[in-house]
Amino acid sequence: MWRFPYLCYKNGGGAFLVPYCLLAVLVGIPLFLLESSIGQYTQEGFITTWRKLCPLAQGIGYGQFVAKFYDFSYILIQVWALFYLVFSFKSQLPWATCDNTWNTENCVALQSSDSMSANLTENWTMLTNTTSAATEFWERRVLAMSGGIEELGSVKWELALCLLASWVFSYFSIWKAYFTATFPYVMLLILLIRGLTLPGAWEGIYYYLDCFWLCLLNSGTSFVAGFVVFSVLGFMAQKQGVTVDAVAESGPGLAFIAYPQATAMMPLPQFWTVCFFLMLLFLSVDTHFVTVECFITSISDLFPKLFRKPVRHEIFVLIICSFFFLVHLTLVTEGGIYIFQLVDYYGCTRAFHYFMAFCECLALAWSFGADRVINIIEDMTGQRPSVYFKVCWRYIIPLLSLVSFILYLFDYTHLRINDRYVYPDWAYTLGWAMTLSSVLMVPLWAAGQMCLTRGTFRQRWSVLRHPVKDSVSQRKMEEDELHEELNTSGQTT
Secondary structure, eight states: OHHHHHHHHHGGGGGGGGHOEEEEEEEHHHHHHHHHHHHHHHHTTTTTHHHHHGGGGGGHHHHHHHHHHHHGGHHHHHHHHHHHHTTTSSSSSSSGSSSSSTTOOTTEOOOTTTTOHHHHHHHHOOSSSOOOOHHHIIIISOOOOOTTTTTOBBOHHHHHHHHHHHHHHHHHGGGHHHHHHHHHHHHHHHHHHHHTTTTHHHHHHHHHHOOOOOOOOSSHHHHHHHHHHHHHHHHHHHTTTGGGSSOOOOOOGGGHHHHHHHHSSSSSEEEEEEHHHHHHHHHHHHHHHHHHHHHHHHHHHHHHHHOHHHHHHHHHHHHHHHHHHHHHHGGGGGTTHHHHHHHHIIIIIIHHHHHHHHHHHIIIIIIIIIIHHHHHHHHEEEEEEEOOHHIIIIIIIHHHHHHHHHHHHHHHHOEEEEETTEOOOHHHHHHHHHHHHTTHHHHHHHHHHHHHHHHHHHHHHHHHHTTOOHHHHHHHHHHHHHHHHHHHHHHOO
């Protein structure tokens, strides 16, 4: 919910929706069906599941395992949401006024739409370097941004406490998972209705859609979140007397600027602000818990005798959470936002997802067999998937993933913060190391298995491409060994 609006904003609003919808139909949905069905079939984590399906492709699981290290950094969204939630109980919302110690002389206070006068628009246009109160609260109070990644500064103790609470909350969230999964959608609908009633909202919606009247709504949460953000951006643009694309800078903080302003414009702003950040908190807890659970399940599947006992499992989870809490303290420093952006850009890069999608389809649709996958889904659900999914798995997804991967490498540009801050060279080197640490797991594991497995090259290739418990491949292996023994004995004779 926080990522889609700023990515859409960064890539031109509605122009981003057309390829997004197209790829959601051609890649997202078929790939989701493929991964979820295989996971349900094997009942294993993303490492050991490949051992049963295609041992040669087990590097995909290890690559995803490494990527989870970087995905853990998204707990920072939960930290920010909790920080905003605490401030939401104040009688005067701090991101709505300019009377705070962190505000500058160029700060412009947020006022309700009912009390705004015509002179406000003139004041906005007269100032050449104005920033909203919400932007200054985000950059100067929440982040307290330093000059760059070279200046980490001190740990912000308020964010550190929120980080500790977030890890504890994530640890116990499984017991209340239903409420945390449904509450965000209710609040998102309410915010959308309020956002559409603001003056200038439809200008933001037009920028969001960019004259494309029809899109396939397969990712409902992302699309609704986009409408909420851009309706508020249209209102802000009208009050400032500028276009929508100039009203706010693109970045992950866009959701923490536009959303708070939307709730502050409602009657009883404290109530709606609390509800919104509770929604965002629950949504981030759900997402983060799934990531942590996948990570822990994969390790437990590798060492079942060691970690699957009840007491040991809880202790192991506690150790994991405590370790990453200490690691993530770097993210709540004054330079933590620069580290977060670096991990988001390189550790969770699109190149990794393109490459993994390509390898998954090769391993499952070609090596394991698309027909076998379809038969598995039919056995589990009682319904046979359309041939459309088979075509996507075998041809469309590998082709699009490979082309996208190549284009990403050709169109690669260095990460910059708001087109102003340029990272030092060592940071870019570290970023590419994060990317390669997950991507290279696939070829390195395949090469290692081919070298360590006994037999001829053809035998090793045949064994590693087929499921471990596949009787057909085992019989084929025995026939090859018998044939080789007969040839050897014949030559000896």
